[in-house]
Amino acid sequence: MPLKLKRYAGNPILEPRGDDWESVAVFNPAAIYMKDKIHVLYRAVGEYYPYVCRLGYAVFDKDLNLMERFRDPCFVPEPKVWERSIEDPRLTELAGELYLTYVTTPTPSPPGGVRRRLGIPMPTDSAQPRTALAEVKDFHNFKRMGIMTPYGADERDVVLLPEKIGGRYPVIHRPANWVGHGYNTSGPAIWFAWMDSLDGKMVEHKLVMQAEAEWEGEKLGAGPPPIKTDAGWLLIYHGVDKNSVYRAGAALLDLKEPWQVIARSPQPILEPEEDYEKFGDVPNVVFPGGIVRMDDELIIFYGAADKVCCAAKVGLNELVASLVAG
Numbered sequence: 001m002p003l004k005l006k007r008y009a010g011n012p013i014l015e016p017r018g019d020d021w022e023s024v025a026v027f028n029p030a031a032i033y034m035k036d037k038i039h040v041l042y043r044a045v046g047e048y049y050p051y052v053c054r055l056g057y058a059v060f061d062k063d064l065n066l067m068e069r070f071r072d073p074c075f076v077p078e079p080k081v082w083e084r085s086i087e088d089p090r091l092t093e094l095a096g097e098l099y100l101t102y103v104t105t106p107t108p109s110p111p112g113g114v115r116r117r118l119g120i121p122m123p124t125d126s127a128q129p130r131t132a133l134a135e136v137k138d139f140h141n142f143k144r145m146g147i148m149t150p151y152g153a154d155e156r157d158v159v160l161l162p163e164k165i166g167g168r169y170p171v172i173h174r175p176a177n178w179v180g181h182g183y184n185t186s187g188p189a190i191w192f193a194w195m196d197s198l199d200g201k202m203v204e205h206k207l208v209m210q211a212e213a214e215w216e217g218e219k220l221g222a223g224p225p226p227i228k229t230d231a232g233w234l235l236i237y238h239g240v241d242k243n244s245v246y247r248a249g250a251a252l253l254d255l256k257e258p259w260q261v262i263a264r265s266p267q268p269i270l271e272p273e274e275d276y277e278k279f280g281d282v283p284n285v286v287f288p289g290g291i292v293r294m295d296d297e298l299i300i301f302y303g304a305a306d307k308v309c310c311a312a313k314v315g316l317n318e319l320v321a322s323l324v325a326g
């Protein structure tokens, strides 16, 4: 029996609220555990067109009881740097500082299903999504450090690893258009790169993982930043099949050379089964983006159907053992 994540009984943990910036959808949460609390940043939408996304901020206790959810968005697009939407946050603690990677675009765009339902025409042109880095001062104040991803790359699913390796910053990314001749992959894949400084660009790109199984056959991308274990970096990722179903898998990457894959889950560890994962603005999506470690337990935070935020648990040792064994 392949290992599966166990859903939190109180799912969804966050749903759309009010009639303003977070009234349509709240999804794809990032999470970090600090000072006895779980801090969650989530992607929020307040209108289907043009589908501008902002980040909201909520605080949970260790048992996933909601302690506080802030009335206003905590991080909003800055038009001066061509941001009109802020999407899919990931949080990494590194050397005592907290960093946010986020997808940004000057051309926000509602999902295809929403367009068809509401009669919104397809865009005639749209910019490539890029990923930027910010330092998180206190979840209400952020210092932008600029775009991290290479020019021309279509980038989501970019995560900073939580420690330097050999004096450099390791990054995992997913340039969706780096496909075909010269890239050694026939579909969007997970890549590795270094950054010499956090306000610089990624360099020395290396292919990490391309699709193997049918459930990840169309594309795959990193979830939350990897967790360090004795057996390697534990990476939770998403895979998309030809019917656009998003599932979650896990892999172990070499500690010193994280572009070397030690093991990966042949089967998904989470897939859309509950109504809140099957029905929403984009059906059949589980999209992990946050992870918190409590001793031997991992809590994984994920977006469901591009509509709500959810959580699921698994034993860390149990998950690593299943990857090593499988």
Ligand code: BMA
Binding pocket: 028, 087, 088, 111, 156, 246, 282, 285, 287, 303, 306
């Ligand atoms: C991806 C991203 C995610 C989203 C997913 C499912 O390409 O846009 O933010 O959750 O598609 O729609």
